[in-house]
């Protein structure tokens with residue numbers, strides 16, 4: 001098997017046009033062809049229709065197909081094929097008027113409502129809700145009576161009733177997009193609101209509008225046929241709904257007269273629905289889920305012994321510093337892969353490391369080097385499609401890599417605590433902090449409610465929250481980012497795990513809070529005798545808190561060892577580069593240089609200073 005090469009010079013991403021992508025969907029293509037044929041037959045009706053649609057020939061009254069009349073004649077003696085072709089014109093024209101009116105009313109209202117919010121939003125939403133509560137068909141019949149059955153007016157009114165669909169979609173999109181940083185950037189760079197609406201907003205809302213229009217056209221055609229079926233519209237202008245009404249009257253004896261317009265209507269609505277759903281598929285952002293077959297193949301490739309030429313890439317990297325039974329965590333030759341078109345994309349390529357109780361291990365490396373994937377394999381939290389294979393994963397001296405998913409999940413919160421990177425997104429905004437701390441204690445630790453509450457309060461005090469009662473009653477948005485991270489740390493250690501994994505625990509925090517959180521983690525780790533594994537891209541964090549460090553690049557460990565040694569004498573140029581990149585010109589660099597340069601290890605552990 002070949003280890004996936006890591007691309008260095010990526011070709012520019014080719015944009016494939018929507019039409020091209022559409023053409024790869026067979027159902028969509030068939031629907032589009034059908035729709036094009038229907039539109040063409042309607043547009044070319046004057047040339048294609050063998051007879052005048054209103055020409056009466058009593059000889060073909062209720063006649064079946066034949067005698068030069070391909071689909072026969074209707075109950076008034078008119079050629080059905082000719083009426084169908086001409087009827088398509090009115091039907092499609094009506095759908096077009098409805099869609100255009102609905103777009104012109106619904107889209108600007110939705111975009112303004114979502115973008116400006118406040119009073120604009122309240123008024124527009126109120127009108128939209130009002131329109132939806134009016135029974136459309138009855139309203140259309142009233143309008144028909146009041147306007148002398150004017151077809152275009154009726155279709156515009158139908159568009160008005162369809163507008164709330166566009167309003168809701170565009171309002172939702174605009175509300176989401178207005179919070180994007182690029183909109184703020186446009187505003188602060190002086191771009192006016194009308195311009196933002198015309199450019200950024202219009203671009204953001206157009207994909208769902210295209211989809212909605214295909215579906216609206218189908219509904220409009222159905223509604224229109226319903227109105228004509230009820231007798232609204234001119235008898236002189238052929239339409240499919242009117243033909244159906246005509247066929248309905250003689251259905252007992254001449255069912256074919258009803259069949260032809262029904263087929264035309266059904267085909268058109270179905271084609272529009274297929275086009276709409278295909279567009280929706282193409283436009284919506286979808287995460288390609290690897291198939292079961294791809295996953296099995298990827299796993300197979302991961303466990304297959306490599307070709308000799310690839311062996312150097314597959315020998316485990318990293319080293320063990322402790323015996324298995326003395327480790328809070330030990331990983332032997334871990335490989336993680338994701339299904340790829342050509343087999344497997346290996347993102348962790350043979351990693352071995354360990355951490356003893358009471359030890360702080362840093363996993364450091366640039367973005368994408370496989371740090372998180374390594375620790376997610378221990379937590380059994382790899383994203384869908386990810387497969388981990390290892391010679392062994394041990395937690396607390398016990399092999400856990402081969403346990404069932406349920407047994408692995410049971411380790412979380414008990415043997416393993418986890419502190420994530422983004423405190424705010426890891427707290428549920430709908431629940432109080434109390435709920436989010438107490439519920440895991442009750443369900444994972446089996447504590448009674450009062451005991452769990454007491455314990456939650458204790459750990460909050462322990463993590464430095466001065467006003468635990470207030471924080472317990474607060475929702476996440478009512479506390480600061482630093483406090484939220486303290487809350488998550490409290491949750492992670494509340495079950496007194498033997499291993500605490502912290503993935504970039506300070507990245508989302510400001511500098512002063514970062515130092516406090518690191519300090520807290522170190523104190524807790526010492527107090528509870530836990531092993532602490534910190535994933536970071538920052539050697540400053542390593543210098544602050546870690547005892548040992550492993551340096552990762554491209555899914556492999558390039559160097560590992562005690563922090564003092566790595567700082568004083570990095571063996572791998574990549575490590576030296578990373579240290580320089582993390583610390584050069586930073587305030588603490590000179591102190592660190594002084595601290596590490598030739599200083600005796602014990603003093604350098606003048607980590608105490610750094611800490």
Ligand SMILES: Nc1ncnc2c1ncn2[C@@H]1O[C@H](COP(=O)(O)OP(=O)(O)OP(=O)(O)O)[C@@H](O)[C@H]1O
Nearest residue numbers: 338347365366367368369370371372373374383537
């Ligand atoms: N779901 C996934 N499917 C395919 N590849 C993935 C997936 N998740 C992560 N990867 C790939 O795995 C590699 C390692 O990712 P990982 O998250 O471990 O990096 P990292 O070293 O923790 O970097 P960062 O600090 O940016 O998170 C990356 O190349 C990433 O693209």
